[in-house]
Amino acid sequence: MSNWFITGISSGLGRALAETLLARGDRVFGTVRAIERVADLRAHYPDRLHLATLDLRATEAVRAVVDDAFAVLGSIDAVVNNAGYGLFGAAESLTLEQIKDQLATNLLAPIEVARAALPHLRQQGSGRLIAISSYGGQATHGGASLYHASKWGLEGFFDALAQEVAPFGIGVTIVEPGAARTGFRAAASAALGVDLDAYRQTPIGQLRDILKDPARTPGGDPQRMATAIIESASDETAPLRLVLGSDAQSILDRALSARLEQVRAQVETASRTDAVAA
Template sequence: MNNVWFITGSSRGLGRSLTEAVLAQGGRVAATARRPEQLADLVAQYGSQVLPLALDVTDHAQIAAAVAAAVAHFGRLDVVVNNAGFGITGAAEAYTEEQVRSQLETNLYAPIAVTRAVLPYLRRQGSGHILQISSIGGRVGNAGVSIYQAAKFGLSGFSEALAKEVASLGIRVTAVEPGGFRTDWAGASMAYAPTIDGYELVNQRAEYFASGNFVPLGDPAKAAQAMIDLVQHPHPPVHLVLGSEAAAFLRQADADRRAEFEQWLPVTLSTDHDEAENFFATEVGKLYQVKPQNQQAAE
């Protein structure tokens, strides 16, 4: 593997595991971090394979400079990984304005900004793969992480739309949506809103994370290898869920959403204009009809 990777938040957590795995397999990495000196051991081991770059992902000028430096150094970018981010736990009304702003700036606005910065280079190349490190929390909502998940839902939605927008340009986009992995997400990287009485479930979750007793199921080294394999695949998914816990959450959420949708479908359909033809009866709408599973199997 000789791809050039651009990885944000590469000094710790999943970003560090991915950076190490890519370098170990012969890839080249523009490794960004707020403190690039934390990457000194990788520079000592891998030399010119790795380019450490200082980057605060909330600083748009730094983003542009880091992307330009990476292209100038390596000549191209093949895989861009928006990994930098952090979690926060608390009740929605309890977060400070700064906490809300920081979450959205780091976990949503920043990956959008990095994506927009790299797209001109990838478009001119006619190739590239953008991996957005979202979360199963970008597909399934849970009490206590509403602001974090607002950012991740936004990132997964942005990625899905972007994938359709740039497919004809030879650029692929995947929202990677992990469950809990054994990084410092729930440890040193976790922030907390002030506690408010009455939110028992939220407060219990915050206490659990802060206790250090939360041991996730996911292995970051295996997640890193899954992403390396992913970029070699000729038909990568737009969404890649990682971890059995995440798979269980998503399967249940999809079933719940489907049941709720069907229950309220009469109300949904009742709001068309009287003079409008039901969309499902149109030629385009017929493409959106879902066949029963037994009919699909028969075909």
């Protein structure tokens, strides 16, 4: 039996993770914004599911919840930063409040969860920090600038953190899923930025159409993704970045290959700014 801490278990991938873990006999400490949304899980697993109400936009509340999770479970094998959402639309169409909420939920809260968990994990001498990113943490689409800002920031933080905590026996996994059959798109389409006329014939207009098209069914299975994440958590040779979904694989391959090609094309010109030896 293992112990897991997971943010955002009321729906989507977080829900799939919690269900899979509980069904196999593990213990889960999960956070939700509304307890009633997981009433069925609570009734079915009263002894192995522990809950805390947490709005991740309230960053200052995170540490107490994490500390409580370790107090309740004793030790934790995996800390999963799962909760998050997509904010899409032209950058100039978004309100400052929308921008702050996006960064607080998708970036600042995971950073604080990790910071709060690390003293406990160091004392244990083991554990894994798991950050649910997206292929959008390394590839971009017009119309998703703030979402990408949150995920690129998330990946930069956890990539560096992996190097910091490896000496303590703590592992880090950055999960990069493709589109999955969750409520992500529906939630994103309901929270778009203002529809500015100037952008309707641009890629942003196309993105809005995709999000609102019910016929576009994502290919990713959240249950299979959850199983892959759980299996990787105990694998000492697990990759730093866990790619889930054929769409994520192909998009990341194209994006990273193009970036590497651009860098290599400047191998001669880059050195022109080096200081001349005296």
